[in-house]
Amino acid sequence: MTEANFQHGGDRVAQALQAHGVRTLFTLCGGHISPILSAARTRGIRIVDVRDEATAVFAADATARLTGIPGVAAVTAGPGITNTITALKNAQLAQSPLLLIGGAAPTALQGRGALQDIDQRPLVAPHVKRFFKIRRVHELGPAVGQAFELAQSGVPGPVFVECPVDLLYDEASIRQWYAEAAGKGTSIPDRLLRFYLGRHVRNMFHGAAAAQPVTARPVVHPRADDAAMRGAVAALSKSGRPLLVIGSQAVVVAGEAKRLADAAGRLGIPVYLSGMARGLLGRDHPLQMRHQRRQALREADCVLLAGVPCDFRLDYGRHVRRSATLLAMNRSTRDARMNRRPDVAAIGDAGLFLQDLARSVSGGARWTAWVNQLRGRDLHREAEIDQQACTLGEHVNPLALLREVEKQAAPDALFVADGGDFVGTASYVLHPRGPLAWLDPGAFGTLGVGAGFALGAAIARPGREVWIVFGDGACGYGLVEFDTFVRHGVPVIALVGNDAGWTQIAREQVKMLHDDVATVLARTDYHAVAAGFGAEGIVVRHQDEVQPALARARELAAQGKAVLVNVWLDKTEFREGSLSM
Numbered sequence: 231m232t233e234a235n236f237q238h239g240g241d242r243v244a245q246a247l248q249a250h251g252v253r254t255l256f257t258l259c260g261g262h263i264s265p266i267l268s269a270a271r272t273r274g275i276r277i278v279d280v281r282d283e284a285t286a287v288f289a290a291d292a293t294a295r296l297t298g299i300p301g302v303a304a305v306t307a308g309p310g311i312t313n314t315i316t317a318l319k320n321a322q323l324a325q326s327p328l329l330l331i332g333g334a335a336p337t338a339l340q341g342r343g344a345l346q347d348i349d350q351r352p353l354v355a356p357h358v359k360r361f362f363k364i365r366r367v368h369e370l371g372p373a374v375g376q377a378f379e380l381a382q383s384g385v386p387g388p389v390f391v392e393c394p395v396d397l398l399y400d401e402a403s404i405r406q407w408y409a410e411a412a413g414k415g416t417s418i419p420d421r422l423l424r425f426y427l428g429r430h431v432r433n434m435f436h437g438a439a440a441a442q443p444v445t446a447r448p449v450v451h452p453r454a455d456d457a458a459m460r461g462a463v464a465a466l467s468k469s470g471r472p473l474l475v476i477g478s479q480a481v482v483v484a485g486e487a488k489r490l491a492d493a494a495g496r497l498g499i500p501v502y503l504s505g506m507a508r509g510l511l512g513r514d515h516p517l518q519m520r521h522q523r524r525q526a527l528r529e530a531d532c533v534l535l536a537g538v539p540c541d542f543r544l545d546y547g548r549h550v551r552r553s554a555t556l557l558a559m560n561r562s563t564r565d566a567r568m569n570r571r572p573d574v575a576a577i578g579d580a581g582l583f584l585q586d587l588a589r590s591v592s593g594g595a596r597w598t599a600w601v602n603q604l605r606g607r608d609l610h611r612e613a614e615i616d617q618q619a620c621t622l623g624e625h626v627n628p629l630a631l632l633r634e635v636e637k638q639a640a641p642d643a644l645f646v647a648d649g650g651d652f653v654g655t656a657s658y659v660l661h662p663r664g665p666l667a668w669l670d671p672g673a674f675g676t677l678g679v680g681a682g683f684a685l686g687a688a689i690a691r692p693g694r695e696v697w698i699v700f701g702d703g704a705c706g707y708g709l710v711e712f713d714t715f716v717r718h719g720v721p722v723i724a725l726v727g728n729d730a731g732w733t734q735i736a737r738e739q740v741k742m743l744h745d746d747v748a749t750v751l752a753r754t755d756y757h758a759v760a761a762g763f764g765a766e767g768i769v770v771r772h773q774d775e776v777q778p779a780l781a782r783a784r785e786l787a788a789q790g791k792a793v794l795v796n797v798w799l800d801k802t803e804f805r806e807g808s809l810s811m
């Protein structure tokens with residue numbers, strides 16, 4: 231017998247993960263996946279067990295976004311998988327490459343009423359790039375390898391590998407299990423069953439001994455053609471007021487983020503950053519604008535969308551004036567053309583395209599007046615916010631709170647955004663520190679990403695301060711994960727903007743329907759919940775407590791503790807009129 235005879239399927243999966251550089255596996259256990267978890271741990275992969283399968287997928291998603299290597303989650307069959315659907319869809323819409331490994335009932339028992347046995351393909355397939363249904367042990371390793379490649383290629387996204395439990399144990403145990411199931415009866419049906427099951431097991435293990443270990447292959451990133459580059463250079467040469475919008479997809483090659491930032495700086499074009507690209511240019515780059523994007527887009531005569539589709543966030547393309555030259559850089563042809571046909575479509579990686587473009591175009595002083603005009607407006611708006619932050623109320627002014635976070639948070643802090651109004655305010659007030667230092671759900675607008683994203687971020691970036699900017703409504707989804715933070719020694723600072731309600735919804739609902747039904751929450755003691763899980767809880771009811779509370783939270787996090795700061799907010803009109811549909 232060769233070594234491969236003894237290597238069970240669970241270890242083949244673990245070995246393939248290891249070959250692809252996976253250091254952490256997020257999971258919630260189940261009998262269907264035990265051999266994978268055990269083998270992965272034996273191979274030195276850190277197993278982070280969470281309290282809800284959605285968290286495992288959110289954490290894998292964050293890992294992928296921050297490292298560029300697909301994050302991995304493993305969940306059990308049936309309800310373990312159904313629990314991940316929202317997180318999977320969120321990752322698909324955010325174009326985040328991750329690998330979800332799901333258990334399944336034994337191959338011979340599928341469709342026969344086995345525990346947790348459902349047809350998982352129709353449920354999962356719409357949300358992933360591919361659903362790998364494994365039938366033989368030797369397919370396990372190669373499927374994981376292909377899943378890695380596929381998740382990162384073209385338009386990145388999640389991939390699912392379904393691993394039936396009887397492929398994951400060693401051959402001797404499985405043979406015995408099937409032999410026992412076949413019984414010792416002598417009737418013709420009994421003998422037929424034995425024959426059938428014997429053949430089934432032979433098929434399952436066919437070729438397993440000869441299978442080679444999987445090795446990782448380098449990922450090839452798609453590049454736009456030369457015609458697109460010529461088109462872009464020509465458009466910019468004629469432009470007096472160009473504007474660049476860089477979004478999440480432009481930073482999917484995480485290792486290139488710094489070079490992309492340098493390139494954007496050299497281009498000399500004023501920039502707005504969105505999604506995962508926020509922070510790309512650091513805290514205060516002279517080319518980066520944060521406010522009045524809509525007005526800037528209306529004024530620009532040439533708009534470059536790097537990894538940004540014309541979806542609801544750009545009012546379906548209507549924010550860009552008709553006469554402007556539109557340049558769309560995108561890995562997806564569909565996204566590049568969404569709602570509006572671009573004059574130049576650069577189909578490929580937007581970040582790499584911008585790097586090439588910066589070698590051909592150097593704006594220098596050409597656009598200085600235009601940059602200064604936008605910059606002036608930006609500074610004016612910042613001054614207005616400063617003024618609004620000075621208003622004192624009964625409890626805490628959210629603008630003042632976020633200004634204090636901006637002041638105190640570490641120079642390399644990571645921010646995770648999960649909520650409505652308060653988080654919307656934070657996205658204006660907080661200046662992400664650097665590339666890949668801001669995580670939000672993306673186009674799916676999913677509440678509840680916070681705990682999982684923070685878990686993935688803290689583990690992918692050990693030693694860095696991780697803040698979750700939470701709405702009080704949003705924090706409820708993942709509060710139980712304070713248990714995970716404590717068990718795994720993951721220090722995060724959860725800042726809960728407690729306005730006792732689902733305010734983003736209430737704001738419009740009350741105005742339109744004069745009814746606050748289902749939008750009202752209480753000033754719940756979320757800090758006490760965190761403390762109940764063994765974390766640190768701090769409550770802040772008044773403005774003068776903000777500064778010391780945040781300082782204390784940072785101190786505790788630096789000691790390796792998870793902290794929840796529950797801040798009672800005053801109402802503010804800051805977000806009045808901002809509704810996304």
Ligand SMILES: Cc1ncc(C[n+]2csc(CCOP(=O)(O)OP(=O)(O)O)c2C)c(N)n1
Pocket residue numbers: 648649650651652653675676677678700701702703704705727729731732733734735
């Ligand atoms: C999973 C999910 N459910 C519901 C919504 C709809 N939604 C969007 S914002 C919001 C309110 C969020 O409340 P909270 O987290 O307290 O933030 P606030 O607006 O109060 O600052 C809701 C319910 C959503 N986006 N995602």
Ligand SMILES: [Mg+2]
Pocket residue numbers: 701702703727728729730731732733
């Ligand atoms: Mg709220």
